[in-house]
Amino acid sequence: MIDIEDLTIKTAADLLSKRQIKAQELTGAFLDRAHKLNKKLNSFITITDDVAIKQAKKVDELIVDNQKLNPLAGIPIGVKDLFSTQGIRTTAGSKVLENYVPVYDATVVSRLKDSGVVIVGKTNQDAWGHGASGENSDFGSTCNPYDLTRVPGGSSSGSAAAVAANLCLAATGTDTGGSIRQPSSFCNLVGLKPTYGRVSRYGIIAMASSLDSIGHITHTVYDNALILNITAGYDQFDSTTSPKPVDDYTKDINRGVKGIKVGLPKEYFESLDPGIGEKIISAVKILEKLGAELFDISLPHTEYGVVTYYIIQPSEVSSNLARYDGIRFGFDREKFGAEAKRRIILGTYTLSAGYYDAYYLKAMKVRRLIREDFEKVFKKVDVLICPTLPTPPFKLGEKITDPLSMYLADIFTVCPSLAGVPSLNLPCGFIGDLPVGMQIIGPDFSEKLLYQVGYAYEQETKWYQKRPDLI
Amino acid sequence: MNYQPVIGLEVHIELSTKSKMFCSCSADYFGTKPNTHTCPVCLGLPGAMPKANKLAIEFAQKLALALNCQVQLGSKFDRKNYFYPDLPKGFQISQYDLPFSKKGFLIIRVNGSTKKISITRAHLEEDTAKLSHATINGKRVTLIDFNRSGVPLMEVVSEPEMSSAAEAKAYAQKLQQIVRYLEISDADMEKGSMRIEPNVSLRDVSQVSKVPRVPHALPNYKVELKNINSFRFAEKAINYEIERQTQVLKSGKIPHQETRGWDEKNNRTVSQRTKELAHDYRYFPEPDLPPFNCDQVYFSKLQSQIPELPDQKRERFLISYQILESEATLLCQDKYMANFFEETVKAYKGSPKKVVNWITGELLRRLNQTGQGIGDINLLPAQLAELLYFVDQNRITNATAKEIFEKMIQSTKSASELISELDLVLMSQKELEKLTETVIKNNQKAVADFKNDKKESLDFLIGQVQRLSKGKADPALVRQLLLDKLKS
Numbered sequence: 001m002i003d004i005e006d007l008t009i010k011t012a013a014d015l016l017s018k019r020q021i022k023a024q025e026l027t028g029a030f031l032d033r034a035h036k037l038n039k040k041l042n043s044f045i046t047i048t049d050d051v052a053i054k055q056a057k058k059v060d061e062l063i064v065d066n067q068k069l070n071p072l073a074g075i076p077i078g079v080k081d082l083f084s085t086q087g088i089r090t091t092a093g094s095k096v097l098e099n100y101v102p103v104y105d106a107t108v109v110s111r112l113k114d115s116g117v118v119i120v121g122k123t124n125q126d127a128w129g130h131g132a133s134g135e136n137s138d139f140g141s142t143c144n145p146y147d148l149t150r151v152p153g154g155s156s157s158g159s160a161a162a163v164a165a166n167l168c169l170a171a172t173g174t175d176t177g178g179s180i181r182q183p184s185s186f187c188n189l190v191g192l193k194p195t196y197g198r199v200s201r202y203g204i205i206a207m208a209s210s211l212d213s214i215g216h217i218t219h220t221v222y223d224n225a226l227i228l229n230i231t232a233g234y235d236q237f238d239s240t241t242s243p244k245p246v247d248d249y250t251k252d253i254n255r256g257v258k259g260i261k262v263g264l265p266k267e268y269f270e271s272l273d274p275g276i277g278e279k280i281i282s283a284v285k286i287l288e289k290l291g292a293e294l295f296d297i298s299l300p301h302t303e304y305g306v307v308t309y310y311i312i313q314p315s316e317v318s319s320n321l322a323r324y325d326g327i328r329f330g331f332d333r334e335k336f337g338a339e340a341k342r343r344i345i346l347g348t349y350t351l352s353a354g355y356y357d358a359y360y361l362k363a364m365k366v367r368r369l370i371r372e373d374f375e376k377v378f379k380k381v382d383v384l385i386c387p388t389l390p391t392p393p394f395k396l397g398e399k400i401t402d403p404l405s406m407y408l409a410d411i412f413t414v415c416p417s418l419a420g421v422p423s424l425n426l427p428c429g430f431i432g433d434l435p436v437g438m439q440i441i442g443p444d445f446s447e448k449l450l451y452q453v454g455y456a457y458e459q460e461t462k463w464y465q466k467r468p469d470l471i
Numbered sequence: 472m473n474y475q476p477v478i479g480l481e482v483h484i485e486l487s488t489k490s491k492m493f494c495s496c497s498a499d500y501f502g503t504k505p506n507t508h509t510c511p512v513c514l515g516l517p518g519a520m521p522k523a524n525k526l527a528i529e530f531a532q533k534l535a536l537a538l539n540c541q542v543q544l545g546s547k548f549d550r551k552n553y554f555y556p557d558l559p560k561g562f563q564i565s566q567y568d569l570p571f572s573k574k575g576f577l578i579i580r581v582n583g584s585t586k587k588i589s590i591t592r593a594h595l596e597e598d599t600a601k602l603s604h605a606t607i608n609g610k611r612v613t614l615i616d617f618n619r620s621g622v623p624l625m626e627v628v629s630e631p632e633m634s635s636a637a638e639a640k641a642y643a644q645k646l647q648q649i650v651r652y653l654e655i656s657d658a659d660m661e662k663g664s665m666r667i668e669p670n671v672s673l674r675d676v677s678q679v680s681k682v683p684r685v686p687h688a689l690p691n692y693k694v695e696l697k698n699i700n701s702f703r704f705a706e707k708a709i710n711y712e713i714e715r716q717t718q719v720l721k722s723g724k725i726p727h728q729e730t731r732g733w734d735e736k737n738n739r740t741v742s743q744r745t746k747e748l749a750h751d752y753r754y755f756p757e758p759d760l761p762p763f764n765c766d767q768v769y770f771s772k773l774q775s776q777i778p779e780l781p782d783q784k785r786e787r788f789l790i791s792y793q794i795l796e797s798e799a800t801l802l803c804q805d806k807y808m809a810n811f812f813e814e815t816v817k818a819y820k821g822s823p824k825k826v827v828n829w830i831t832g833e834l835l836r837r838l839n840q841t842g843q844g845i846g847d848i849n850l851l852p853a854q855l856a857e858l859l860y861f862v863d864q865n866r867i868t869n870a871t872a873k874e875i876f877e878k879m880i881q882s883t884k885s886a887s888e889l890i891s892e893l894d895l896v897l898m899s900q901k902e903l904e905k906l907t908e909t910v911i912k913n914n915q916k917a918v919a920d921f922k923n924d925k926k927e928s929l930d931f932l933i934g935q936v937q938r939l940s941k942g943k944a945d946p947a948l949v950r951q952l953l954l955d956k957l958k959s
Binding site: 082083084090092097100102103104106201202203204205206208209210236237238239240315316318319321322323324325327328329348351352353356360 | 511514515516517518519520521522523550552554556559560561562615751753754755758759760761
């Protein structure tokens, strides 16, 4: 039995290619652990043993056959339950889709499958992606592996918890207003929200279509780049994907940060837990020591981020959830949970005749201003660094009765979403046993640069090596 | 009190692209097995996303140009949100404030005079699925066929500027003609690829503005008519409504604002749904489809691809071929018929008038009988031209030509092949001279009668020659030959 607790994709791929371990053994070890710990964590809605074993077997055959394989071949991953997986139940975390089995794969899923990944399960999440704690899942909350009494963040709650607890080596996620970065921050993980349109949304259950970004969660920056190499790029089935050529994200990842201009947006340091502020500042000091230059900058429309987001997002949600009528698949609308109903009602209101101009249209105008804030600062600096969340992981049940305070957890993540720019969450230490994350935000299609900056910092700190103690 | 009908038309036209509007499923659904032309996109499955059909957009823009619309350089799709079981996504992708075209017009001709009807807008959207109600195992159920879901659909909305059923019919027919000329839809009312929904109300004539260019006030109610699958029904339904609403108004009431359907069994309209409140469709820009921008160069290129339209063709025919207005109108109703005419004239090189007579006579009579179009039958312009030439050359009679024409359509043979095959060539003068001599010899009594001024006996002799020739004698020539011989 191998010890899987310290693995990363890179080290596991190494073991596979040197034939020190078989893909089936690796998969078996992760499946065992997943079954063992899922009761505790509730990070998977469905564990897909049969599919995983079959995929792993195929990879082993290819290895025996001396085929040239992608570094992701044989790597066990989790797939957020918003991603359509052919033949595998896809619930979106909602009882409405408890029995829904898609007839097709999302583009990202088929690209990952083609690269040889092994899907060990569909991860838990806030229903439909609505939430910042995982507590809105109709299949029960997920626990934070670093403190089981606390939330793992959301909405990609199960994806983050599963990777953090070493139940898989990576997991896919979606980020509409922070749903990848936020749980990554709470679970000591690297989470990428790519540029809007860099990764195909086709086949992924839509939350708010003009904001949804498709990313993934890993232990390390390098691992993260490996996955983006597969998922990024134009997709003929998603008209909003960019035809821009895709970088090789792992190439020159160790270039360093010498001369990189890092902006610190003052609005993001104003109202936050003092412990978090210190962590971020000490992180940027490390980057400075490595040769980066620091600048104080301002994103003046930041304060309008949350209100703008909570008009645009529910408006689109109200339309996107209209197809769940129970006629062709799934169950009736009465199965919608409280948060989905809340957003349907909010969005229906903001799109109504007579209110459209005052709400949706106005929010779209503010969105433009927020985007211009970013465009302006990126003329002066290369990347921005700021906290991902104003607080460390909060207690399960602490905010669930107060939707407004839950919405405010998104305060630092919604602006990059509204602007469409990429943002990478990077672990930057612990307060007690609780992880803290920071965001590295860049201009459109600057994922390669974000990885370079993140990699430089990670090499100095290696926070990813601190895994939770679960067994 | 006198009333003036106020009629506007909303026309839906399914575009004849190969694939659907937002996916690659075949759009040719008519008569196919239910739910065989479907995919995650047109079934509205979770995660599926639309991809706009370029050709459908081009078709929509061509129609806009043909309808004299102001085309929009920038355009976008919007979501029209409403619930109905035939709408799988819970919204229809349509166009709201930036349709492909706005403000166009059509010229219609009714009773010899022309009228310009303004077009408010023409936009592109997707068709819905088709519901059918059935009883299965004693249970009443509604079945949904998604083959039609997502088929590209144009909606053309007119201003309420028509004031009779005849005008409304002329408008719809003109629109159908243009669409067919552009070859963007078969616009078949029976198959449902063209659907018209007239809205009808009546205005008090005394309140009609006498000031030019000041728009007339619209009545304070409107009745929409649905379930109309032929021009004839449209005309009937509108006339029925005018009569019905007149009665309501005369009794001092205001007709209900409602949707009424045409009941073809009982020849009347029946109330389907009262519309007290306008639906709130919560339109917003479709976030899955980026807005598009086309430039002037693109539109000039598109304009150059627009064929000659019915009105232009009609004018040209009048001048070039010196035919009657009614004839030109008839010929230009169908682009293929008009082309057939021109091709025949070119090949024939004789009088266009003769070609028109044949087309509007024999050809159209036959097509109307069988319900076929010119494209459905085996007849080339050159074949008809040859036939006319043989008549001109006196090689066959007009009556024989009609017989050959029939046979030509049924086979793929040319006129000359059929003439020789059926031995229908007229006898030569020499052969006829022999025959007339025989007839004179054998009918001495008739000859004597003729000489005694009994002129009708000439007809008897002509008949005898015809009988012997088995109809292959040119009657005029026989008459001449007999007269020559009898007078000598």
